Amino acid sequence: MASVKIPDTKVQELKAICQKFRNDGSELINVLHGAQELFGYLPPEVQEIVADELNVSLAHVYGVVTFYSFFSMLPKGKHPISICMGTACYVRGAEKVLDEFKKLLKVKVGETTPDGKYSLSCLRCVGACGLAPVVTIGERVYGRVAAGDVKKILGEY
Amino acid sequence: MDIVKLTIDDKTLVVEKGTTLLEAAKTIGINIPSLCYMKLEDLNFENKPGGCRVCVVEVEGRRNLAPACKTVCEEGMKVQTHTVRVVNARRTVMELILSDHPAECLTCAKSGECDLQTVAQKLGIREIHYQGEQSHYKGDKSPAIIRDMDKCIMCRRCETVCNEVQTVGVLSAINRGFEAVVAPAFEMDLDHSTCTYCGQCVAVCPTGALTERDYTWKVIEALVDPTKTVVVQTAPAVRAALGESFGMEPGTLVTGKMVTALRKLGFDYVFDTDFAADLTIMEEGAEILDRLSKHLSGDKEVKLPILTSCCPGWVSFLEHNFADMKDVPSTAKSPQQMFGAIAKSYLAKKLGVKREDMVVVSVMPCLAKKYECTREEFSVNGDPDVNMSISTRELAQLIRNANIDFKQLTDEEFDNPMGESTGASVIFGTTGGVIEAAVRTAYELYTKKELKKVDFEELRGMDGIRQATG
Structure with a gap:
């Protein structure tokens, strides 16, 4: 496990988030939401501080972080890629598109490339079913993506 | 007391309000099979996540089958525990659980004592009609506990006992769906976690997912090595628990037979950990007296109270959770380690045996002892004072392996001088026993008088603060 040194000012901000929820263990999910907003992800060091502040076990915090797909322990890439796996996109071949991204980037869903450039995730419906299958990279939306287009799309970044 | 009247399998019964169907059925002799459900009677503590669904029953007027462990009895309820629908559901549930469980029963450490096996047998499962993916999770081998999560059925008993009973908080369910597993934070191995090796998770695990680390083969290797002098020490609990493994009444005292069996197994010297418990108590008694005298003469630095x-x-619980209080417990080693240290110094010298040619084995009631003898401070140049600690179960296994008819053995005595002990060492096993023994010693050391009434029974028990006067 790579160790991340969290700057003192950020530690204070994190503790303030915990205090906002009265350091109440039953507010763990809310605290983790706040923490992920602050850091972009939830590295072990952040989870340790949260466990200490809320007086819950570290295993419990980790259990919650790994249960909800919203929480991530990996920093997002500079260009976060999301492939829509909603029904419409799925039936129009989103899985093949996803496989192509995985193949070209050599990462699994939820991971970030070693150079920190791309991260890969799935989501459920962006409300653009007419454009299925849909891929979003950062704020940009790509519609009617075929597996063959993936290389070209990545080339834009 | 509020009561409710209901019928279970056409029998009418009256139970206290709040009773579950599982408990109610038990009162009229109906044992509904269950798996994830666990009740620790002494602590009045229950684990009932209702997850396994093995205990389902049919409740008249309800569309779905109900888990008996979580369904509370209601007035006028009509319950059937053994209809074809119920039996089929249980069998399906069981087959699904088994479809993701390694079929290694013959070689599994838990074989014969496994709840999963027992329930499968009870339901008469002969075939598994479902085939699917099998869980594969990294193994974890600590000095005391082995985790093989491929055998986990997610009953979460271990999680309950670790968090809510022991308050150690090492285990939690992590991930979700098929990937879900019970593990320490960040899926680290137990020896990197704050696990205290109390062994309670192993005690409640219904399958072979959590087992003790088995050192029986290492003991056999030492016993057959002609260059080694093998010394064994047995803790007080072992003589009261060992008989049970050979069909005797639980609690039967088998000290003499145990000593004979150990000699037959080939141990060169058979000693009693009680001897070392007496040493511990001399040390702790002197230490509490020393700290008290210093405190009374105005020394502000001295740490009180003294903790065992x-x-x-307990020591590792304190180290992990109260690192700033490490100077509060007594500095004395535990009886197991005092014994090891003395065996490998005094006894080795007396016998003319080199330290490295002596193997000290302990037989202990607790898994944490296996971990304790691996702690670095309890070794000299890499040679541990106690080489390995085995449990009562492992000793029973050694005796069975050697084909010794335990019940027919005659009684023999411990070897001397490390086989002698006083009553003070025997009361170690009771809660408050150690402080009682320490106070006895402190009294005599301080007053230089023999204590007439030796019992300080006020000091025993579970109350947070206990007082006694001599």
């Missing part, structure tokens, strides 16, 4: 240091589980 005999239990390695």
